[in-house]
Structure formats: structure tokens, C-alpha cells
Amino acid sequence: MEPTLSLSSAPRLYRPRRPERAPFYAVFHQFFDRFTREYEQRFERTFGPLRGIVPKTVERFFGCGLPEGGFARVRCDVCGNEYLVAFSCKQRGFCPSCCAKRAALWVEFVRERVIRPVPHRHFVFALHKVLRPAFRYRRRLLPKLALCAWKALSSFLHEDTGGNALPAAIVSIQTGGEFLNWHPHMHVLAPAGTFQVDGGFIHSPAFDAAVLRGLFQANVLAFLLKERMISPELVERMRTWRHSGFHAYAGEEIPDIPDALRVGLYMVRGPAATSRLRTDPAQEPKLRYLAKGAVPDHGEERVSSSHRDYDYLEWIARRTSHIPDRGTQLVHYYGAYSNAHRGIALRREVFIEIPPEDEPSDPPRPDSPRLAARRKSWARLIRRVYEVDPFLCRCGERMRVVGFITQPPAILKILHHIGRRFDPLKLPGRSPPLLDHFCPDPFPDYGPQ
Ligand SMILES: [Zn+2]
Ligand SMILES: [Zn+2]
Incomplete structure (x- = not known):
């Protein structure tokens, strides 16, 4: 049984970053299902058979940093302050947020352990x-x-x-x-x-x-x-x-x-730095992908233009390859x-340290040594990258993880209670399936607003 949240309190989300508003997320959320359906016919000849790692990575990314994908409850025992920290997907070579964190941790490792x-x-x-x-x-x-x-x-x-x-x-x-x-x-x-x-x-x-x-x-x-x-x-x-x-x-x-x-x-x-991705809802259902800035010439094909336009599915094929x-x-x-x-x-x-185990994940025992080590490493990294301490309460005391919420009915109930809305960016083209990436069997009573 998962611990249930007392609904008399109303925890906040920890620094919600709204990944679903980013064009990168929106493209996959809206078009990935269609991409997998059309893959064989459209892309297999060029890109080879669709590898199993691709849908697995993208599905996990859909929940990254989003409380709809599950979260940890963090509480201060002194003042009772509580918030929810969404899980991250930790997928290699794909999720922009996890790649940035992994790279930051890697640099720290190289500075301390490798480079002379x-x-x-x-x-x-x-x-x-x-x-x-x-x-x-x-x-x-x-x-x-x-x-x-x-x-x-x-x-x-x-x-x-x-x-x-x-x-x-x-x-x-x-x-x-x-x-x-x-x-x-x-x-x-x-x-x-x-x-x-x-x-x-x-x-x-x-x-x-x-x-x-x-x-x-x-x-x-x-x-x-x-x-x-x-x-x-x-x-x-x-x-x-x-x-x-x-x-x-x-x-x-x-x-x-x-x-x-x-x-x-x-x-x-x-x-694929996400800053290079442009979507314009007023335009054709196309993505614009900008060239890198000044980078050393190392044998890339020379290109005359500074951007390329792709339809969504082709861009997904390129990125996931x-x-x-x-x-x-x-x-x-x-x-x-x-x-x-x-x-x-x-x-x-x-x-x-490599790969970084940087955030609380979903095993059920919040007090295990392995998770304690993960949290410590995650907190250290967040401190380093964002110059804030996620476990420092506004009252000055240390906060602790008191539970993990991973089951869709419990997730939806709590998010409904705190008024959370899943609000992805809408791109022109076929509309997205509503939340079925997160909730294979949601309680209809607690659906998102
Ligand atoms: Zn406190
Ligand atoms: Zn991620």
C-alpha cells in the first residue's frame, strides 16, 4: 500500500518546470503514436527496424519532471511544510533535462577524479x-x-x-x-x-x-x-x-x-539542443531545426542554409535514431x-557517480541506503547547478522524503486536490491522446481537469 496523503494539507509542487510546454515534449506527445504506426512504411528503409529502446525511452520521458508520472513527497518535520517532487526519467541520450543534469554531474566527476x-x-x-x-x-x-x-x-x-x-x-x-x-x-x-x-x-x-x-x-x-x-x-x-x-x-x-x-x-x-527547435502553430505542420552556432569545422557536411524544415514524423525519426x-x-x-x-x-x-542516480525513483522504501545515496547525490547536483538546496526548508530545517506516489489513481487524486492541470503545448496537426501515456487505468472520478 502506498502512503496516502492527508487531504487537509495542500502540498505545492517543487519548482514545477512545466516540461509539457516545451516544443520538444509537445512534438513527441502529439505525434509519437502516429510515428510508430507509420514507421515501417515510411522510415524503416532509411533508419532500419524500429529499435525497442526507442518507444521505451520516449514513454518514460513522457513522465519526466511531470507529477502525472509519479512523485516523491518531501516534508519538514519541524514546521510541517511539504511539497511534491516529480520523478525524472534518467533516459540516456534523449531527455533534454536528464541529459543536462547527467552532463553537469559528469563534468563534476571529471574535474574531481580525472583531469590533470x-x-x-x-x-x-x-x-x-x-x-x-x-x-x-x-x-x-x-x-x-x-x-x-x-x-x-x-x-x-x-x-x-x-x-x-x-x-x-x-x-x-x-x-x-x-x-x-x-x-x-x-x-x-x-x-x-x-x-x-x-x-x-x-x-x-x-x-x-x-x-x-x-x-x-x-x-x-x-x-x-x-x-x-x-x-x-x-x-x-x-x-x-x-x-x-x-x-x-x-x-x-x-x-x-x-x-x-x-x-x-x-x-x-x-x-539536438532543444533551443534549436522552432514550432510555429500558425505555420504548416512543420518543424524548423536551426544550425548550430559557430562550431569547429570537423567534417560535417557543409550546408548553405542555417536551418532545415522537417515534418514532425521525420524529425522524430531523426532524433530517436x-x-x-x-x-x-x-x-x-x-x-x-x-x-x-x-x-x-x-x-x-x-x-x-556515472551514470548519475540523481533523483528519488519509485521503489517503495524511502529510507533505504541506496535511495538515501541517490537523494544525496541529487541534492548535491541541484545545489551545484541551480544554487538551491531542495532539502532545505523555508524554516531553515532539513526536509526528508516521506513517501513515493506511483499508482495512477493516487497520483490523480492528489493532483486533482492541488488543482494541477496537464497542459501540453498544442501543435497544428492531429490532436494528442489525453494522458494515456501516464494512466493506463485511471479512476474516472479523479481525471485531470
Ligand atoms: Zn520547515
Ligand atoms: Zn528525463
Whole structure:
């Protein structure tokens, strides 16, 4: 049995952020059902069969930050103040809010546990256009591309600073291009030099992008041959092409750690910043997707216009194609930054901190140590990102989680009581199904107003 709320009190929602008013939410809420119905006919040829992870991720996202998806009750025992905190979906590579939180926590982890106070550089590696589609269907091989980038960088540095010193790198795999096209590429944050056994640093002042590109290309082709993903004949032919189609970008040196961490944040943030999405209810049922601002040229297709217009379903197909498969690790640490090098004890902390377990979830025991740890981490992150403490009461006392409400009838009853309205943004086109994402079996008496 879930604890019931005393209806004599009227708790508030904790900093309600109204995710359902965002265009990103509205597009999925209104058109995702139709998207899944039309997928096979319209998108399967280009995007491959619809992966199970896609509907699962989107369904969970529908409840993210919305009390309709369930919430925790937080109370101050001293003054009786109480509010409701909506659960988050914690879906990787999709939910804008959870991705932002995850990235913020990741930066904190890298600052405290990984990065060393030496100059860094930002590198990007991308592969030839004809080789990209294969990775749509063999996503488990994406980490091998990260390894190819690391091997290119480390052999370059070994050549430059001597074989005994240890390079380091953080490699983030991204699959989305400028307009959410399928474009697997690797962002790398790496020290501009190597570490000696005694802890000293040998600086490498110059990086030759053409040499890096050649090394990366050789590594990728060797790996694809080994996996039998390409024929030796194609490799031979590619060697004769005037433009290799592979890309390597080596950014300017970044002397300061805060700037390096900003690059890190950019590297791990998923595709499709929601700020780039425009919907105009007065217009055709189309979405406008804006180009990124000034970003380094790292082998994206050149585009003449600064935006593209898509119909809703096509945009959904593009966006969801970049939801990572479950279990595919997208950020890798190598050399002096690897988990092995940082030690077993540290690795345990990595396990706790990454992926971030950042908010109360729905298991029924609010006082379990696991949940206490999650809440602590969530509160710490909220403090860091928003500069407020979600467990600090207005009276100055600490508040605590007293229960989780996860059953639709109880959820609806309480939300009805506090006058909460689910009010998604309306886009032109077919109207959305009312709340059936949240409430498979709602009590008709307690439906939303
Ligand atoms: Zn209080
Ligand atoms: Zn979320």
C-alpha cells in the first residue's frame, strides 16, 4: 500500500518546470503514436527496424519532471511544510533535462577524479561517408571507433614525446550530425602532451591534423577489415581517392581547466539542443531545426542554409535514431585518464557517480541506503547547478522524503486536490491522446481537469 496523503494539507509542487510546454515534449506527445504506426512504411528503409529502446525511452520521458508520472513527497518535520517532487526519467541520450543534469554531474566527476592540471586540446575524428551507415546496424561497434581515435592520438604522441611516457584522453562518441543526420564521430579531450612515470608532463606544442587523420583512417580501415565490414578491394580503391573522406580536427591549446571542462560539457551533451527547435502553430505542420552556432569545422557536411524544415514524423525519426542502445558505453577514458590507471578504489566511485542516480525513483522504501545515496547525490547536483538546496526548508530545517506516489489513481487524486492541470503545448496537426501515456487505468472520478 502506498502512503496516502492527508487531504487537509495542500502540498505545492517543487519548482514545477512545466516540461509539457516545451516544443520538444509537445512534438513527441502529439505525434509519437502516429510515428510508430507509420514507421515501417515510411522510415524503416532509411533508419532500419524500429529499435525497442526507442518507444521505451520516449514513454518514460513522457513522465519526466511531470507529477502525472509519479512523485516523491518531501516534508519538514519541524514546521510541517511539504511539497511534491516529480520523478525524472534518467533516459540516456534523449531527455533534454536528464541529459543536462547527467552532463553537469559528469563534468563534476571529471574535474574531481580525472583531469590533470595541464594544457588540453579538443580533437574531432570522423569517418568517410560510405562507412557511416554500417554503424547504424552495428552500434555495438561504435566503441571500437573510439579506440581507433585513441590509438591515432597516442601513437602520434608517442612519436612526438617518446615511447615511455603515457598519453591520456577522454573520448565521447556522438552519432548525430548538424541536422541529426547519421554521422558517427568522436570528440576527444586530451592533454597536449604525455605524462612521465615520475608524474612530470612533456608538452607537445604542435599537432598535425593531417597526420592524425592518416593514423585514424589506417586504424579504422584495419578494424573494418578484421570485422569483415568492408572488402580489401574497397580499401584499395579508397587509397586512390583524392579526398580520403576521413577527418581529423585538432583545436587550439586550452591552457585552463575550466575552459577544458566547458569543451568536455559540449562533447558529452547529446544531439539536438532543444533551443534549436522552432514550432510555429500558425505555420504548416512543420518543424524548423536551426544550425548550430559557430562550431569547429570537423567534417560535417557543409550546408548553405542555417536551418532545415522537417515534418514532425521525420524529425522524430531523426532524433530517436540517436538514442543509444542499452549498455553501449559512449564515453571512454584512456591512458593516464583510464579507470585502470586511476585505480580500483576510484573505479568504485566511478560506478556510483556515472551514470548519475540523481533523483528519488519509485521503489517503495524511502529510507533505504541506496535511495538515501541517490537523494544525496541529487541534492548535491541541484545545489551545484541551480544554487538551491531542495532539502532545505523555508524554516531553515532539513526536509526528508516521506513517501513515493506511483499508482495512477493516487497520483490523480492528489493532483486533482492541488488543482494541477496537464497542459501540453498544442501543435497544428492531429490532436494528442489525453494522458494515456501516464494512466493506463485511471479512476474516472479523479481525471485531470
Ligand atoms: Zn520547515
Ligand atoms: Zn528525463
